[in-house]
Amino acid sequence: MESKEFLKGRGAQQNTPNKFLKHVYEMREDFLEFCRVEGEEAENNKTQYIPIFPKTIVNKVDSPDVGMMYSMNPYKGCEHGCIYCYARNAHEYWGYSAGLDFERKILVKKAAPELLEAKIKHKNWKAETIVLSGNTDCYLPAEQKFEITRKCLEVFLKYRHPVGIITKNSLILRDLDILKELNAHQLVGVNISITSLSEKTRRKLEPRTASLQKRLQAIQVLSENNIPVNAMLAPMIPGINSHELLNLAKTVSEHGALSFGFTVVRLNGAIGQIFTDWIKKAMPERAEKVLHLIQDCHGGTINDSRFGVRSRGEGKIASQIHDMAKLAKQLYFKDKKFPSLNYGLHEQHKNGQMRLF
Incomplete structure (x- = not known):
């Protein structure tokens, strides 16, 4: 059963x-009781959209565990609320939790x-796939209001530049017209994230996706x-959700996916505390079991920061997951291949039009 304290x-x-701030803000029980008696909200649970003004937008990815060289993120933070999201830690650099x-x-x-336009027009820039959502989802709910991702796709199309997309939001279909034009030149590849075939599990892990x-x-x-x-x-x-891997692979293959990827969960930085608190409230009856299984994948801890290992995991449980993935690829993706993108256009x-000479 879900805890009564659970924030839906x-x-x-x-x-x-x-971790970067000297002072800690916390809700005291007497303040919460005062709000209850007075019928007031202790805090505002609504989403705020805060404009920021970076000088650059394309980031070079140094991690060897991530299959991309460059990424860009139109937004920071994500209303999807995925409890395991590694991007959460980045919010601390902005002074937030x-x-x-x-x-x-x-x-x-x-x-x-x-x-983005200034970056890919630069005389020294050589085309490499730039991935939208290297950190937070480019199709989070805010995109319905601001349409920044769509405008970026228009830039990629204008300059015939390859782009990758990672999302777990069906809002991507809004931009099918641009995606079809990009694909006509082999300039786009899409990654759709699916973590469970159970809606009950999906709602708990990813409440607003x-x-x-x-x-x-x-x-x-x-x-x-x-x-x-x-x-x-x-x-x-x-x-x-690890027991679902075979069925997940079969289902996405049947719907047309050309390949699949996976990682073994790791709870780095503040995510360890956030996930532990969450699972004890969302799934109290199996919280300790899940935490111990995660520890089994990372040498007795809930996180491993070593490149090449941290996203793969080690031990018997991780090996079982990898064995299922190998079997899934043999069964459901044997004759499929994700194509390379076109870097030649x-x-x-670069100047927005074909050079004649």
Whole structure:
């Protein structure tokens, strides 16, 4: 049963302290009791959109565990509220908490399209795939209001530049027209994240994401339009969704995905405290079991920061997950291949038009 203390509609159930700040803000019991008696809200649970003004938008990715060289994020923070999200820790650099602040304080980069255009027009820039959502989802609910991702896709199309997309929101289908044009030149690859075939599990792990059916529909529609889709079955959390890996792979393959990837969950930084607090409230009857299984994958701790190991895990449980993934690829993806993107068009389109000479 779900704890009565559980805050519905959000993933994190608390604001963890920011490791970069000297002072800690906490809710005292006497203040909470005062609010209850007076019929007042102790805090505002609504989402805030806060504009920020970065000087650059494209980031070089140094981690060897991530299959990308460059990424860009139109937004910081994510209302989807996925409890396991590694991007939560980045919110601390902005002076916020990796907990509820990450879901309720969304930083908006309205100048992202202009910054992207300046970057890929630079005379020294050589085309490499830039991935939208290397950190937080480019199709989070805020995108319906600001349409920054759509404007960035228009820039990629204008300059014939390859782009990758990672999302778990069916809002991507809104931009099917641009995606089809990009794909006509082999300039786009899409990664759709699906973590469970159970709506009950999905709602707990990812409270404000698109439903399973909408995500499967997104894979199917994109695939029917020959837009290559890789399914991200991540993270695999032993005791929660890891047993679904084979069925997940089969289902996404049947809907048109050309490949899939996965990671073994790790709870780095503040996420360890956020996840532990969450699971004790959301799944109290199996909280200790799940935490011990995660520890089994990381040498007795809930996190491993070593490159090459941290996202794969070690030990018997992790090995079982990897064995299931190998079997899934043999059974459901044997004759499928995710295509390479086209890097040869951008140079002649840097000025927004074909060079004649």
